[in-house]
Amino acid sequence: MSRIVNLLLVCLMVLAAAAVYDMKYEAEAAAERVSALERDVAAEQERISLLKATWAALTRPERLQELVTRHQDTLHLQPMDPSQLATIADIPDASIIAGAGAEASQKDDEIVTGSVRRAPEPPEPEVED
Template sequence: MFRTTDIVLIAVMVSAAAFTYKTKHEAENQLAELRKVESQLRLEQETIDLLKADWSVLTQPARLQQLAEIYQEELKLAPVEPQQIATPAELPAPPVEMEASPSKPLGGMADTGADGVVTGSTTQ
């Protein structure tokens, strides 16, 4: 009734169908994961846009001027005078600290002038 080739072909068709189902299922899972990441990305972009808008409102010069006037007593802010701005030449130089030189010889290349490390170079 069934020949060997019929059984082999049926087995090949069943395995091909199983492989196709498995591949389709994995692709759907990957697509769902991609949509989830895209949704999170959109949410983060919207949050960034909202924070940028908040920052621009909070840093408006008119608002900052008004706050500076309201809190003048606590902050004790004053306008910067031209003579308060220093040039780099007017700034004091930081102190230079040097370590004492070692009393024992350094050894190696410092004493002989030749590097003892062998590399793949053809010249010495």
């Protein structure tokens, strides 16, 4: 009887050792994945900082002004006129907008920029008694 118990305990010990070895192997693989992800994150952060520096260099006002001056004959850009800015008083009242919407909906198939002409609705079938 003690031989069977000893043999059973040895088998359990071997199984436990195999389980511990498997857990250790999985932990090492997970640690390698974590370190690879950390390297990828660091590389992405480096790329982001490089892109931010590039963006800052490309959007410098002096550089943009020089480009506008160099390509003036193609772009035909002009300084902004203060009259191009709107004020709060220039915004129409909501009731005016609602009234204009009602009038526009009464017009028959009027095409407005960005709208789609509706297909005519088919006539309703006549019901005979």
